[in-house]
Amino acid sequence: MIAEAGLAALWLAAALAGLQLVLAAIGLRLDATRPATGDGPGVGAAEIMAAVRPVAIVQGLLALLAMALLIALFVRSDMSVQLVVANSHSDKPLLYKFSGAWGNHEGSMLLWVTILGLAGTTIAIVERRLPRATLIATLGAQAAIALGFYAFLLFSSNPFARLSPAAPDGQGLNPLLQDPGLAFHPPTLYIGYVGISVAFSFAVGALITRDVGPAFARAMRPWVLGAWIFLTLGITAGSYWAYYELGWGGWWFWDPVENASLMPWLAATALLHSVSVLATRDGLRAWTVMLAVVAFSMSMVGTFLVRSGILTSVHAFAVDPTRGSFILALLLLYIGGALLLFGLRIGTVRQGSTFELISREGALVANNLLLSVILGIVLIGTLYPIVAAAFGVQLSVGPPFFDKAAGPVALLLVAVMAVGPLLRWRRDDGQAALERMMLPIAVAALAMAAVFIVTGGIAILPFLGLGLAAGLAAASVAPLWKRNLRRTPLFTWGMVIAHLGIAVSLAGMASDSAFTKETLVAARVGEPHRVGPYTVRLDGISPVIGANWSALQARLSVRRGDDGAWFVLRPQSRFFSSPPTTTSESAIATRLDGQLYTVLGAPDGEGRWQLRLWWKPFVTFIWLGGALIALGGALSLLGRVRRDRQAVLREAYR
Amino acid sequence: MKRSAVWLPLLGFALVFAVVAMALVRPADRTVRSAMIGKPLPTFSLAAMVPGKPGLGSAVFTQGQPRLLNVFASWCVPCIAEAPMLMRLKRMGVPIEAVAIRDTPAAVQAFLARNGDPYGRIGNDRESSVQLALGSSGVPETFVIDGKGRIVLQHVGDIRDGDVPEILAALEKAR
Numbered sequence: 001m002i003a004e005a006g007l008a009a010l011w012l013a014a015a016l017a018g019l020q021l022v023l024a025a026i027g028l029r030l031d032a033t034r035p036a037t038g039d040g041p042g043v044g045a046a047e048i049m050a051a052v053r054p055v056a057i058v059q060g061l062l063a064l065l066a067m068a069l070l071i072a073l074f075v076r077s078d079m080s081v082q083l084v085v086a087n088s089h090s091d092k093p094l095l096y097k098f099s100g101a102w103g104n105h106e107g108s109m110l111l112w113v114t115i116l117g118l119a120g121t122t123i124a125i126v127e128r129r130l131p132r133a134t135l136i137a138t139l140g141a142q143a144a145i146a147l148g149f150y151a152f153l154l155f156s157s158n159p160f161a162r163l164s165p166a167a168p169d170g171q172g173l174n175p176l177l178q179d180p181g182l183a184f185h186p187p188t189l190y191i192g193y194v195g196i197s198v199a200f201s202f203a204v205g206a207l208i209t210r211d212v213g214p215a216f217a218r219a220m221r222p223w224v225l226g227a228w229i230f231l232t233l234g235i236t237a238g239s240y241w242a243y244y245e246l247g248w249g250g251w252w253f254w255d256p257v258e259n260a261s262l263m264p265w266l267a268a269t270a271l272l273h274s275v276s277v278l279a280t281r282d283g284l285r286a287w288t289v290m291l292a293v294v295a296f297s298m299s300m301v302g303t304f305l306v307r308s309g310i311l312t313s314v315h316a317f318a319v320d321p322t323r324g325s326f327i328l329a330l331l332l333l334y335i336g337g338a339l340l341l342f343g344l345r346i347g348t349v350r351q352g353s354t355f356e357l358i359s360r361e362g363a364l365v366a367n368n369l370l371l372s373v374i375l376g377i378v379l380i381g382t383l384y385p386i387v388a389a390a391f392g393v394q395l396s397v398g399p400p401f402f403d404k405a406a407g408p409v410a411l412l413l414v415a416v417m418a419v420g421p422l423l424r425w426r427r428d429d430g431q432a433a434l435e436r437m438m439l440p441i442a443v444a445a446l447a448m449a450a451v452f453i454v455t456g457g458i459a460i461l462p463f464l465g466l467g468l469a470a471g472l473a474a475a476s477v478a479p480l481w482k483r484n485l486r487r488t489p490l491f492t493w494g495m496v497i498a499h500l501g502i503a504v505s506l507a508g509m510a511s512d513s514a515f516t517k518e519t520l521v522a523a524r525v526g527e528p529h530r531v532g533p534y535t536v537r538l539d540g541i542s543p544v545i546g547a548n549w550s551a552l553q554a555r556l557s558v559r560r561g562d563d564g565a566w567f568v569l570r571p572q573s574r575f576f577s578s579p580p581t582t583t584s585e586s587a588i589a590t591r592l593d594g595q596l597y598t599v600l601g602a603p604d605g606e607g608r609w610q611l612r613l614w615w616k617p618f619v620t621f622i623w624l625g626g627a628l629i630a631l632g633g634a635l636s637l638l639g640r641v642r643r644d645r646q647a648v649l650r651e652a653y654r
Numbered sequence: 655m656k657r658s659a660v661w662l663p664l665l666g667f668a669l670v671f672a673v674v675a676m677a678l679v680r681p682a683d684r685t686v687r688s689a690m691i692g693k694p695l696p697t698f699s700l701a702a703m704v705p706g707k708p709g710l711g712s713a714v715f716t717q718g719q720p721r722l723l724n725v726f727a728s729w730c731v732p733c734i735a736e737a738p739m740l741m742r743l744k745r746m747g748v749p750i751e752a753v754a755i756r757d758t759p760a761a762v763q764a765f766l767a768r769n770g771d772p773y774g775r776i777g778n779d780r781e782s783s784v785q786l787a788l789g790s791s792g793v794p795e796t797f798v799i800d801g802k803g804r805i806v807l808q809h810v811g812d813i814r815d816g817d818v819p820e821i822l823a824a825l826e827k828a829r
Contacts, residue, residue, distance in 0.1 A: 286660075290663060293663070294663070297667065301670070301674070304674065305674075324678045325678055328671075328674065328675055328678060331671065332671060335667055335671075336664070336667060336668075336671070339663050339664040339667050340664060342660065342663065342664075343660045343661045343663075343664055346660050347660060379670070383670065383673050383674070386673055386674065386676070386677040387673055389677070390676055390677075394687060
């Protein structure tokens with residue numbers, strides 16, 4: 001019964017989404033054709049538009065109910081449901097039964113519409129500042145997006161399909177996904193994607209009502225900020241998951257699916273900055289609307305690339321070409337439609353206020369352009385193999401292209417980022433700005449000199465990276481100088497911490513690529529091997545039994561230098577029986593100045609075992625920086641929401 | 655903003671859409687092709703795999719007669735599937751040489767006893783080094799080598815009934 005109830009909830013939610021779209025369309029039409037003499041909307045229009053909010057709320061709650069019922073099916077291991085059989089197993093730990101509900105195509109799409117529905121619910125409940133017509137148009141756009149995904153679920157990937165006769169037990173979840181990281185990584189990214197879809201709906205709503213201005217930007221900003229925080233967290237967590245779970249010792253592989261998550265982040269970062277210009281200075285109107293559309297396109301393209309399997313990827317566990325055509329149709333409908341609307345309407349949007357080249361706005365425009373360039377590079381690099389395949393050439397585009405093409409642009413972006421917050425709005429004096437930059441420039445030069453003296457020269461990109469990271473760190477805290485720290489607004493703190501996070505992350509990336517030491521050995525028991533400052537000795541191999549796996553576990557005795565204390569690391573080679581898969585569980589020792597990363601490989605049949613050992617100085621800074629960026633975003637969001645609330649209250653009491 | 659510039663994003667999107675739609679309609683060939691096709695066979699010399707049958711060196715392929723070079727292993731299931739086709743080619747008078755990948759003499763002997771032995775020579779490629787030099791990424795793969803030691807055709811996967819004419823044609827052309 002649970003499965004049928006879930007399906008019914010899904011159908012009802014879809015019907016309500018359709019109703020929400022129709023009501024919004026009729027309401028807006030009546031409103032637009034009202035007699036010019038009246039002040040408020042016509043009576044009929046007001047009543048119809050008043051119905052949109054409750055419908056949006058119930059639609060979100062029904063989607064949530066469907067998701068909850070799917071989770072219940074997984075937790076109860078109901079083997080009469082196809083999806084549970086294909087992706088779960090009664091022996092799995094409870095956490096993975098739970099997360100298994102979205103560790104597959106159908107479940108993850110249901111999670112997507114659930115979050116989308118709840119986002120609609122939230123807008124309907126909390127948003128009070130936008131003009132009503134714009135809000136209703138936004139909810140209408142939101143319903144149109146939801147409707148497409150409901151159709152996708154109901155017609156081509158029903159998560160509640162029964163299996164008759166029921167299976168004795170499930171086929172298990174891909175062991176690589178049996179990791180706490182999976183429980184949180186996809187929902188985090190999805191919240192990010194959906195948050196961007198809300199920004200997109202706002203943009204469409206504003207285009208329909210021709211109401212692109214600061215009020216619209218202020219309503220959109222928390223959603224962009226929220227989406228951006230979750231995308232940042234999702235990418236950071238995904239990167240760390242790939243780092244410790246795949247056992248390859250790298251943290252970013254420029255895999256198509258990784259790129260698919262990076263592209264919306266780049267667009268959202270650009271949007272975040274341009275929406276600030278629109279909200280505070282009423283500039284960049286058309287550009288902001290454009291970016292909202294681009295950001296959502298990127299998250300749709302991302303979903304498409306992951307789901308359709310047209311690109312070969314390590315994420316190949318989520319592949320189905322037939323479903324690709326459905327998402328492609330949605331892509332055409334939404335993005336094509338939005339861009340058509342943009343082309344038709346943007347001419348009627350008045351130009352916002354202007355500014356000089358050397359100004360905070362100028363720096364933000366440079367930031368936007370550079371982010372767009374990086375976005376373009378990543379998009380071209382990701383899609384190029386498809387174009388080449390059309391001409392019969394097989395190739396893959398990997399780190400050498402992306403590092404060389406995007407690296408220098410990213411470093412330039414970091415330089416602009418250091419300068420931007422130190423410039424004034426509207427117009428600034430180049431000479432004065434340069435004086436404000438003297439300290440960060442000196443810090444960067446000192447850092448580069450120090451790196452050069454200590455190492456005797458390293459590759460150019462990591463070298464510049466370390467120098468710029470130091471300069472950016474100094475420049476990003478500069479806005480706090482000579483300020484009363486307790487009276488500094490929360491969103492300024494947010495900016496400072498987020499920019500500092502970029503510096504920290506960049507330092508980690510540069511240090512990892514410049515100073516990593518790698519040792520690959522076939523080790524005999526008792527034999528010591530050196531990697532970086534560490535000595536690693538294989539003490540022995542023993543079997544270990546887990547809940548649904550068995551493993552060979554190496555006992556490694558490790559010490560730092562020649563007189564450090566010995567400690568033990570236990571990397572495993574795990575074997576899962578359903579489905580049969582071997583995974584490497586790396587053992588990592590985290591120190592203040594980096595990580596020692598050990599992986600157990602295969603035996604050679606003569607008593608030796610493959611060991612891969614890495615010493616990665618300051619690699620942890622990469623994810624620490626990611627966390628700081630997200631924290632900065634969260635502080636900013638908190639600060640904005642608080643200030644907006646105060647503004648609303650002030651207006652109410654005026 | 656210029657009037658026409660507002661349509662540029664739509665144009666860009668149409669371009670991206672065309673690219674991904676094309677990839678969906680016509681999925682790319684995922685077979686890993688060797689970069690060595692049309693180039694001379696790399697020089698190698700492999701020891702004998704089984705007693706009573708010589709090992710394999712690249713010199714054999716420059717004696718003027720086109721030959722097949724079959725990359726196989728006793729532990730590979732599709733290799734069993736293609737064995738009857740190789741026997742048929744042998745009966746047609748096609749000389750077939752082989753490289754056995756990551757294998758042991760006993761296992762290869764058992765494989766040949768069960769599935770037939772179409773091979774003139776079998777080289778023992780313990781570390782897959784010759785396989786990699788050929789640009790082969792798996793087993794079984796079959797290369798057509800002309801009489802001067804040049805690789806003219808690569809067949810990836812087991813040879814099926816329908817593949818035989820293509821291989822024969824390539825052999826004929828290489829003559």
